[in-house]
């Protein structure tokens with residue numbers, strides 16, 4: 440059991456957390472992604488979970504995780520603004536693997552106040568409004584899930600290729616924003632590796648990927664891209680690329 444690194448005063452915690460990250464990085468050196476995930480499950484027990492938005496990378500991780508343990512926690516954030524295709528793959532995934540998916544919803548009161556104040560499509564008006572919407576619909580439910588489940592670590596499907604802001608990332612890191620260890624088993628995977636895995640293992644995937652969506656988020660904030668465009672060009676396309684993180688992954 441690792442030391443409890445969430446909760447309590449933040450000062451001093453990061454030093455201890457960084458030491459733990461360094462130790463985990465040393466312990467997992469030379470492992471492949473499956474060994475890393477098995478090691479993390481063994482280390483953190485029920486205090487680790489996979490955060491899935493049912494995109495291609497998350498589906499690969501779900502398949503890998505279910506082959507190690509069907510008891511592993513998988514959670515998702517239902518923002519209330521998702522594509523119908525996302526709900527469809529969510530259901531296919533639940534049925535195929537016979538697993539419980541933990542679905543987190545935003546707080547009704549927060550959504551109501553935000554929408555009554557700024558309208559349903561506030562995100563198009565300013566970055567501030569877009570961040571408020573992501574805060575209400577994604578970040579608060581994420582933090583609530585972390586807190587309610589006493590999570591010490593989470594698996595995420597980030598890859599370096601997806602964003603210029605991720606070039607220096609390591610596959611285990613301290614997530615200062617969420618005060619938790621973040622584990623990225625697919626960090627160095629290419630897009631081709633992801634799709635080869637999906638095809639070779641019969642993994643269900645979001646139908647929007649076949650319609651030009653490499654990255655799928657909320658319906659009003661995601662669109663298809665043209666061949667050759669940056670992989671995240673379809674997310675918050677009206678904003679500057681440097682400002683495109685939603686706050687879940689800084």
Ligand code: SF4
Nearest residue numbers: 562572573576657660
């Ligand atoms: S991606 Fe768009 S709709 Fe979804 S939470 Fe963020 S701003 Fe709101």
